[in-house]
Amino acid sequence: MGNSIIKVEDLSASYRKNTVLEDISFEVEPGSLTAIVGPNGAGKSTLMKTMLDLHPLLTGNVTYFGLPFQKAKKRIGYVPQRGSVDWDFPTDALDVVTMGLYGKIGWLKRPSKKHRELAFEALKKMGMEDYANRQISQLSGGQQQRVFLARALVQQADLYFMDEPLAGVDAATERAIMATLKELNEIGKTVLVVHHDLQTVMDYFDHVLFLNRTIISHGKTNEIFTKENIAQTYGGNMRLIGGEFQHVVSTSE
Numbered sequence: 001m002g003n004s005i006i007k008v009e010d011l012s013a014s015y016r017k018n019t020v021l022e023d024i025s026f027e028v029e030p031g032s033l034t035a036i037v038g039p040n041g042a043g044k045s046t047l048m049k050t051m052l053d054l055h056p057l058l059t060g061n062v063t064y065f066g067l068p069f070q071k072a073k074k075r076i077g078y079v080p081q082r083g084s085v086d087w088d089f090p091t092d093a094l095d096v097v098t099m100g101l102y103g104k105i106g107w108l109k110r111p112s113k114k115h116r117e118l119a120f121e122a123l124k125k126m127g128m129e130d131y132a133n134r135q136i137s138q139l140s141g142g143q144q145q146r147v148f149l150a151r152a153l154v155q156q157a158d159l160y161f162m163d164e165p166l167a168g169v170d171a172a173t174e175r176a177i178m179a180t181l182k183e184l185n186e187i188g189k190t191v192l193v194v195h196h197d198l199q200t201v202m203d204y205f206d207h208v209l210f211l212n213r214t215i216i217s218h219g220k221t222n223e224i225f226t227k228e229n230i231a232q233t234y235g236g237n238m239r240l241i242g243g244e245f246q247h248v249v250s251t252s253e
């Protein structure tokens with residue numbers, strides 16, 4: 001793959017002595033929309049954090065546009081898992097979105113009227129304009145997720161990492177978020193999403209990366225989204241039953 005936008009070589013990561021990711025090498029094509037799937041504890045969030053310099057690499061190397069993360073980070077947006085964010089932080093929705101512009105504004109400067117207008121437009125795009133001045137702690141989970149998406153949008157990055165943006169949101173929010181991801185994709189942005197719902201992988205993503213501590217398979221969804229890869233990733237605990245993937249709980253433990 002000559003024109004990859006992300007290149008991960010031999011990445012491994014651990015928490016103290018516990019190695020959770022090993023032997024991870026893959027490349028991402030520009031303009032692709034990739035689902036990262038795998039069971040709980042597979043290391044999906046850790047992979048994102050390690051790639052984004054939020055968790056140390058034990059071994060390996062990650063480059064973006066041929067550059068190390070620190071040189072490329074202005075072109076990269078990240079939507080963390082909702083549960084990992086301190087929502088009691090006293091700030092309103094518009095401020096959260098405006099923070100997405102700090103790379104452009106500079107941390108020590110005040111946002112101008114223009115910046116706040118851009119932030120408001122992004123909130124509007126996510127159907128959240130009526131909540132601009134609402135404290136983030138007083139928003140529902142789905143509304144918080146929309147605010148985070150709006151923050152990523154104003155950033156105008158080339159590459160986005162999103163950790164379970166669809167977890168626990170209602171159907172309308174899921175549609176709004178997916179429409180936004182598709183739009184980003186259509187204008188050439190590259191998006192990586194930790195995703196937990198196997199039913200929708202085929203519909204939503206053109207690429208999939210099966211992860212369970214290491215890469216089980218990575219490629220085009222229509223080529224590698226197979227029962228075999230799913231079974232291998234989920235330890236044989238995922239079965240296709242009546243057209244639906246179901247988690248088969250082992251009773252032997």
Ligand SMILES: Nc1ncnc2c1ncn2[C@@H]1O[C@H](COP(=O)(O)OP(=O)(O)OP(=O)(O)O)[C@@H](O)[C@H]1O
Binds near residue numbers: 041
């Ligand atoms: N801060 C931490 N300290 C110690 N161990 C951690 C920490 N965060 C994650 N782990 C461990 O690392 C492994 C991978 O966790 P990670 O959160 O990356 O998995 P995941 O695939 O994102 O899981 P989930 O689908 O449940 O969110 C798990 O065994 C987890 O217990």
